Amino acid sequence: MKNVFVTGGSGFVGKRLIARLREMNVRVVALVRSDEAAAALEGPGVVTRRGDLQDEMALTEGMQGCDTVFHVAGHLSEWDPHTLFREANVDGTRKMLAAAKAAGASTFVAAGAAAVVMGRPKPMRDVSEDATLQRPSWAPYIATKADADQMVRQANTAAFRTIVVRPPLIWGEGMPMLDAMVETARAGHFALPDGGGQLMSTSHVDNVVACLLLAAEKGRGGQAYHVTDGQAGTLKQVITDLLGTRDVPPIQRSAPFGIAWRMAAVMETVWRMFHLRSKPPITRQTLRMIGQDFTLDISKARSDLGYTPVVTWAEGIARMRG
Template identity: 45%
Template sequence: MTTVLVTGGSGFVGGRLIARLIAVGHTVRALVRSDAAAQRVQGLGAIPVRADLADPEGLRAAAAGAELVFHAAARTDGGSRQQFWADNVTGTANMIRAAREAGVARFVHVGTEAALMNGQPLVNVNETVPLRPDSRASYSASKAAAEQLVREANGTGMETVVLRPRFVWGAGDTTLLPRLVGMVDAGRFSWLGDGRHLTDTTHVDNVVEGLLLAAERGRPGQAYFVTDGSPVVFREFVTQLLATQGVAAPNRSLPYGIARIVAATGETLWRTLPLTAAPPLDYMSVWVSGRECTIDITKARTELGYEPIKTRQQGLAELRSPAG
């Protein structure tokens, strides 16, 4: 079977991807930076390889002999705009270059719908909507710029494909759900507006399904959205997520306009002053929590043969179970 390199393998998506790749017989290497990450990927059946996205030589060594790379590593929150750019843009550029020099045949990049965001609602968007490397949000801007690099790198011996999931969730999540629970416990949770806008979501198993299909069938140089198949009311879904952990969602609301002003003020101060902690409210949090984001996945269905393999109800049931 194929030798595969996975970056971000100790993370939520990367870990689930490794388990699926191992299950179907691939040899998997995983980029790691710590002993804890090495132990995690080794426990999943992958071979840990010590390297950093800022280390071109280490990346070339990690990619040597691999036929396929899944690039799932990314900074998702925390840090300055420069740190987002270093990790998500320069790091991606280094990985692309290393993969090409190592003779990798196909490079699959984990993108995001956030690469289209700059404060506007995303309503039934598809892959024709422009990327926003000019976004006010550091995550959005850096992921848009990274995707541009990946798609421009297609050709000259290596094919590249991008998969864009939206609102990744499921059992094993170490970021989204724990953060929501922590905000409720700390009394810092509020709905922006009334929270009744529509949103799309993507269970982690559906993300992995999309990644494998992108690797096998994706047209070189193309991007594909994947979701759970249909949108849901944001407030209803988050309430259900919290309930799986025995946490009741508060009724408290903050007007969207006020939240936007608070985020803009905080982002400006944090860029101007030498502050290390994250602002209390940032652009991405406001946009994700307060703006509609619905996605047309016709392209993935048509070209990849993608269909969700796990329903929301199945995913919520897993989260409610002790094993979840």
């Protein structure tokens, strides 16, 4: 790995990935959509290329001379038109794969999502990578990431190695969703489904980056790999610790999952019927991700890649407290 092409370089994971690649003296070409993003990334060993995931010609030109492609960009949101998710997560991935093949890249690593195996609500523990992909109609992020995941792995050939790395909740210093969580908690609008006792896996951003790099080096083509912090926590513990880094007291409010699920379905119907521009207070997609036990088995990443978490939960929380 000498020359790499990175999408999503100005995002939470992409910035950390590029910083690590620079430390490794790897030349980076980063796809950016704005002058602001370019200015934030440019430096020794990094070249920026203006464009987006829909411009296959620009992508192919930018990838010239790159042996490895890290596709980190995507659309993650609680509530948006399905077309936005499909355009970014499915159509964008399709164009990225075509461009990488045309440019002669030999390795393609995509940042996927562990949520791609989430269908109807039920507890799921120690989930392995061979669990069936799900495409719920009420969860456009899950459905489109599942399509992209399958597309990447099926594109694998002897000359073009493709791998997907699937993290659960990604956290750490600068995590984008923490600001919204803090605002909701301080406004008194945060309630934990069933008291927050459900188990969940998490992955510090530096652990995600470590697994992406190992996947590029050692990953088996056509495979997916789970990445976590190596330990599970309860939703209440995770939320309490994250909010605590901003001196927000623990959430005390609780809501029965079943009632919240039905309310979310009604809200989604109302929002769509009246074309409301705001987002519903809660969606089934969000509830599905946090409302039931969901832990991952990372033995495949450990055995195939030699993956070991580089940051523990306690270490990461301490960093966020400064």
